Amino acid sequence: MSRYSGANETSRGVPKSQFDKTRGLTGVVKNSGMFVGKVIETVDDRYEGYLHVEIFGQGYIGETDSKEERANYVRVRRGSPYGGSYQFANATNSYGMSSHPPAPGTSVLVAFPANSNTGIMVCVLPDVTRNASIPTDPTSFVDSENNAIGPTLDPSVKKQTDKNKKPRATPQTIQSEATDQKDKINDSEITSQGIGLDSIRGLSSSSQRRESPTQVFGFNTPGGHQFVMDDGTLPNSDTCLTPDKEREGGLSKLTRFRSAGGAQILFHDGAGIVYIINQNGSSWIQMGSDGKIDVYSESDISMHTETDFNFHCGGDFNIDADSINMKARGTDGATIETATGEFNLHANKDIKLTSDLNGHIKCSGFIRETASLIDMNGPEATAATKTTANNLTVNRTVKESITGRVPEAEPWGGHDEEQENIAQAASPDSNFSATDIDMASIMNNQQPTPEQTTQQKSNARVTNPRGPR
Numbered sequence: 461m462s463r464y465s466g467a468n469e470t471s472r473g474v475p476k477s478q479f480d481k482t483r484g485l486t487g488v489v490k491n492s493g494m495f496v497g498k499v500i501e502t503v504d505d506r507y508e509g510y511l512h513v514e515i516f517g518q519g520y521i522g523e524t525d526s527k528e529e530r531a532n533y534v535r536v537r538r539g540s541p542y543g544g545s546y547q548f549a550n551a552t553n554s555y556g557m558s559s560h561p562p563a564p565g566t567s568v569l570v571a572f573p574a575n576s577n578t579g580i581m582v583c584v585l586p587d588v589t590r591n592a593s594i595p596t597d598p599t600s601f602v603d604s605e606n607n608a609i610g611p612t613l614d615p616s617v618k619k620q621t622d623k624n625k626k627p628r629a630t631p632q633t634i635q636s637e638a639t640d641q642k643d644k645i646n647d648s649e650i651t652s653q654g655i656g657l658d659s660i661r662g663l664s665s666s667s668q669r670r671e672s673p674t675q676v677f678g679f680n681t682p683g684g685h686q687f688v689m690d691d692g693t694l695p696n697s698d699t700c701l702t703p704d705k706e707r708e709g710g711l712s713k714l715t716r717f718r719s720a721g722g723a724q725i726l727f728h729d730g731a732g733i734v735y736i737i738n739q740n741g742s743s744w745i746q747m748g749s750d751g752k753i754d755v756y757s758e759s760d761i762s763m764h765t766e767t768d769f770n771f772h773c774g775g776d777f778n779i780d781a782d783s784i785n786m787k788a789r790g791t792d793g794a795t796i797e798t799a800t801g802e803f804n805l806h807a808n809k810d811i812k813l814t815s816d817l818n819g820h821i822k823c824s825g826f827i828r829e830t831a832s833l834i835d836m837n838g839p840e841a842t843a844a845t846k847t848t849a850n851n852l853t854v855n856r857t858v859k860e861s862i863t864g865r866v867p868e869a870e871p872w873g874g875h876d877e878e879q880e881n882i883a884q885a886a887s888p889d890s891n892f893s894a895t896d897i898d899m900a901s902i903m904n905n906q907q908p909t910p911e912q913t914t915q916q917k918s919n920a921r922v923t924n925p926r927g928p929r
Contacts, residue, residue, distance in 0.1 A: 501530035595678030649722030653741030654870030669885035684720035703894035756867035
């Protein structure tokens, strides 16, 4: 049989020895075919992504305590689904996709071309029943806590879950001894933002274990950066298996970019919003399905244009501030006109009008002046109309303003979108069942007071493992 045919007898099962005399060949027989293995070493001194892998069934090779010992295992090269290289006379233009290597202990599929010393890692085989955190940490009830929900991780393989309760995703539960990685998105992040109980903006159900076949496409890194495209939930049927047989369809239709620190850009088709928030929730923007645009900043909002800056409102233009300063620098000055209505000016104290040149008051009708002392006095003048204040019952801090809508730090009660139930990922236990979370019940029992929310945000910022932002 030709040694280049790829038909190595030992590749059909477990290679019995490094030497094979059945084929009439002398020397070391090289692996040929497809094998399942386990990653032993990911550090590559060539910076090209090579791995060392233990091929299942090939027997004991040695210890793995040192880098030298791990280098005794089979060396494989990582494949990539996309990329290439253009070679020029004086440069090389390489392009493609970069990703983290599979962590030590991960099962991988390795291919060995005939007569090759180096294998090729074809793909990663995810852990059995421990794939719920791909591509986000899904919301679940938290283990050892009373009726609390939040982003969670899969439990240890040594532990069975109770009613699909899982460990909370916190800096303590996600820290890796190998990388000292502490930046994965966790409950303290969305709590500091004020969206820890928001099933639209904060909490997620996007999980590989939410239904079968999955409706979720995305990536997440070991550090917690996330990219998700979720086609939404489907009800249980012959073509879609769900952990909760009463699952509601059409939930969680979204695309989400979220950093490890919690900053995100969200396109939520179910709620009809585009939403952006920074890491600690000190600023956010939302574009709603009704055309409203809400902007909140804990600090300044600054804009600058080298030419014109135009506002046009079909309704009212309201400004409510502690003080208002306006200045016209050009020779055209300032022009204010009321096309049909009155012009009212009211001051709690003095009104002062000063001109460095002339002063003119021209009326088509009469002028009335009323004062305690005046040289000219006639019928009593009509008082200017004051602004009308609106009661903002949905707000926690700004309770009154002449503007009818004042965004605040999250959680802001002015959001019009209804909360969604949170679809659960299949339990890692053998029955795979899980009951979706009724957000109305959770909000009724756990909605924090404004004082509690402020304290939670403060605590989350103080305890954030990355320090001040």
